Amino acid sequence: DTAVSQTPKYLVTQMGNDKSIKCEQNLGHDTMYWYKQDSKKFLKIMFSYNNKELIINETVPNRFSPKSPDKAHLNLHINSLELGDSAVYFCASSSQISGAGYTFGSGTRLTVV
Amino acid sequence: AQSVTQPDIHITVSEGASLELRCNYSYGATPYLFWYVQSPGQGLQLLLKYFSGDTLVQGIKGFEAEFKRSQSSFNLRKPSVHWSDAAEYFCAVGPRTDKLIFGTGTRLQVFP
Numbered sequence: 001d002t003a004v005s006q007t008p009k010y011l012v013t014q015m016g017n018d019k020s021i022k023c024e025q026n027l028g029h030d031t032m033y034w035y036k037q038d039s040k041k042f043l044k045i046m047f048s049y050n051n052k053e054l055i056i057n058e059t060v061p062n063r064f065s066p067k068s069p070d071k072a073h074l075n076l077h078i079n080s081l082e083l084g085d086s087a088v089y090f091c092a093s094s095s096q097i098s099g100a101g102y103t104f105g106s107g108t109r110l111t112v113v
Numbered sequence: 114a115q116s117v118t119q120p121d122i123h124i125t126v127s128e129g130a131s132l133e134l135r136c137n138y139s140y141g142a143t144p145y146l147f148w149y150v151q152s153p154g155q156g157l158q159l160l161l162k163y164f165s166g167d168t169l170v171q172g173i174k175g176f177e178a179e180f181k182r183s184q185s186s187f188n189l190r191k192p193s194v195h196w197s198d199a200a201e202y203f204c205a206v207g208p209r210t211d212k213l214i215f216g217t218g219t220r221l222q223v224f225p
Contacts, residue, residue, distance in 0.1 A: 048211065101162050
């Protein structure tokens with residue numbers, strides 16, 4: 001199936017741990033994103049990459065580090081997790097050429113205890 | 114700076130009733146406009162989009178939206194709501210399709 005897939009779907013971890021979320025798209029899109037959705041459903045962009053190059057880097061703690069090994073993958077690594085990092089993290093992708101909008105992954109629900 | 118506002122946090126309608134979800138934006142030129150739907154526990158799915166041309170756009174699942182430049186609005190409508198339409202709806206705006214800002218969402222509840 002053509003899609004944006006994220007793993008894991010659920011992640012429960014203790015404060016202070018380091019964790020990664022992986023994202024892959026097989027749509028041939030050139031741009032990928034990480035969004036954070038808080039408990040009030042507010043969606044905030046964190047990062048975007050275009051052809052492996054960082055384009056948008058919003059004001060997020062530097063504990064969050066994206067990595068794009070190729071244009072089909074965008075991973076998110078989080079160091080020293082805090083309670084406030086608990087949220088749903090969405091990966092998305094888009095094509096600047098087609099302009100069809102974003103295709104979202106199904107999300108990773110991160111719970112920090 | 115561009116912004117997008119969804120004035121209604123929560124809307125409740127009866128099944129079969131008509132629906133209108135409001136979206137207002139602030140932007141200097143005509144932006145790219147989108148509506149997304151998020152079912153519980155799911156990612157966001159594109160309902161429809163507007164770039165230019167006919168101001169009334171049709172989307173999936175029987176939804177439509179109308180771009181009104183004079184009102185800076187892009188309201189989403191459906192003539193008859195089904196119980197399966199219960200979800201969170203997001204309006205998104207951007208100068209380009211790779212730089213979208215999302216509204217805070219409207220939660221739609223449908224009663225039988």
